[in-house]
Amino acid sequence: MTSLRRVALVGGGATRFGVRAATWAELVQEAGAALYRALPELAEVEVDSLFVGAAEPERFAFQSHVAPLAAEQLGIRPRRILQRTELACASGQSAIRSAYAAIASGLSDIAVAVGVEKMNLPSMAEANTAMACVMDRAWDGVHGATAPPFFAMVAQRHMLEHGTTEEQLAAVSEKNHRFANTNPTAQFYEKRFDREKLLRLPLVAPPLRLGDCSSMTDGAAAVVLVAEEHARRFTRTPVWVRGTGQYSDFHNLAHAGSLTEWRGLTIAAQEAFRGAHIGPKDLDLAELHDCFTISEIVEYEALGLCAPGEGGRYAAEGRSDLGGEVVVNPRGGLLGCGHPLGATGIAQALEVYQQFAGLVPSARQVPSPTWALVHNLSGSANVHSVMLYGGAA
Amino acid sequence: MTSLRRVALVGGGATRFGVRAATWAELVQEAGAALYRALPELAEVEVDSLFVGAAEPERFAFQSHVAPLAAEQLGIRPRRILQRTELACASGQSAIRSAYAAIASGLSDIAVAVGVEKMNLPSMAEANTAMACVMDRAWDGVHGATAPPFFAMVAQRHMLEHGTTEEQLAAVSEKNHRFANTNPTAQFYEKRFDREKLLRLPLVAPPLRLGDCSSMTDGAAAVVLVAEEHARRFTRTPVWVRGTGQYSDFHNLAHAGSLTEWRGLTIAAQEAFRGAHIGPKDLDLAELHDCFTISEIVEYEALGLCAPGEGGRYAAEGRSDLGGEVVVNPRGGLLGCGHPLGATGIAQALEVYQQFAGLVPSARQVPSPTWALVHNLSGSANVHSVMLYGGAA
16 A cells, blocks of 8 residues: 655635625636735745636536636646536535645645635526536426525424424524624625524525525635645645545435435544544534534534534534534634635635634634544535544644 | 555446437446446445546536436445546546546545536537637637637648648548447447548538537446556456646637647646656557547647647558557547547547457457557647556556
């Protein structure tokens, strides 16, 4: 067997997330400008590979073959690997996993992973239709099983099985929106949501209200991953990839098992933990895929942060908040930051880097973190992707 | 530095290419059936990773998040890596390069790379519009610079600079269509084209006639790549990945340099050759990206098979034919097989495997091949991707 090279995450930059007047290409350019501001050393080295996470530029931006377009916007001419990865809502993390594999194998030394999505169109009917083809279009999407109704079914089932309440859902949303108020790149940076307000928002798909759902968002983010020997060139606080895992369970909803036990996440997380010889309780922070409030609750359970069925209470008791057991989504989550599909996984990794480097406002700084996990699901929670990061070592 | 694990290509299967009544998912299923027929051992092992090459399922098949859909059609539940890669016309090779990186690094042991495209729609106007977004849509596609006019400009310029003739273009088409007549999976398996007939076909974009252009094609193909220790389980004739290279030059056509010198291909091929310590003249066969006849001619030159400007004569003199110097596109090429974007790169790799294993009809069998190169370009020939394969070693 081979010995993998160690891979470091050394920083990055992001655009403001929200309803943006910018085009797809302009968003990439803006993330690139933020990247080069954060890492001016990047101008002095050769970036040999570029991985572009983008879910649906073909429909949202009427643009395919986006990898060389992104390269041009960033001013990068990759000599090793240029690739766009698509895994719907997990497209950003998919780009990071590819960069990790390329560097670990020695095929790349210095790689940029950029994620981008431009979801707000003049016709939002068009945008919503595009989202329908993330599910199995011929069997599920065409019958209206898009994301909100699917995750509403998960919530209803969780309520039935475990007595989870709307107030517990709102606790997740309140926490993540509060964190977003510390993050100037978040879509809802300026918006305040308390639990009472959240519980009065309009229903989208019962029991999920507007504040339980992440948004259709425009945004881009970029991070740099490098082989160990280059890490100190960029930062005094490299963050190391210590594990990765992924599992794909089914596609067509008719083949789904339990709605409330996300076995794929459990398997993917165990795989990521295995190499590092740690468990869920060792985590200091976790960037989880809170596309809906119920997702974060089910994820606590699947990850093993709490027992099955206890996710709602775990949130309501503040155990996933600052001062709790594991700080979940200090960036503000998909709920507070918005969810530009391809950009999300990259922005989560950037938060991990900035948390380890002590670069975030104190209102969301996790004290001296050692271990962080990033999770993305895609589609109907049928695919789960996990990255595990560790600090100084 | 690390030592990469050796990676073997051990076989695969493909659907018939053509205008097919099958859906996107059905094409994947059909390629999977061919794959399991060719490699029954696959049913006894765990395929840990799946890489899906698909260019535009979002537009052609109104389906995104295609990786888990393909996994379900193939009956695979990947525990390591599940990913769709998009690089327009090179999406298939992009999947193979990702599988290679994953296995070389030790992240995967047994991987399937499947490529698929369903391009024939009830409305071909819709399909042609989709192709316009492969180019830089906002600057080039919108002005009509889709593939045929772009490659027609390349041909016109090559004629002006080097005296290349329509007859020389037709020589490429005649060779590749003749090879396709030996390949039952080729779109034009039953169609005969001689040089005189080709020169009377309608003009698409002058000087390119219908026979100079690859088709809008439906099809899928799948191959298996494994770590060295698993290779003999599948075949007595594993084919080894001996090099890989890629270069991205520009995106917006305004930034293109010479139309007739494809520097990106030269750089990518040199990178692939470098590790194996061989050069272009050592190749026994090459699967080149003949999306248009002029492409194959320019590729001879950029690869170094002949001198700049001599590509037309190289074809006309039969130097790229059986009995010549390097057999180019014995499978039938994109011209003879059709060009289902995501499937093409996989079908080319399958041809290489079958040539090395002696599984192709004698009318196209290259005698005792040792070295083979697969090339794909994407977009306006702005990105070039190369794989180098070697036999017994």
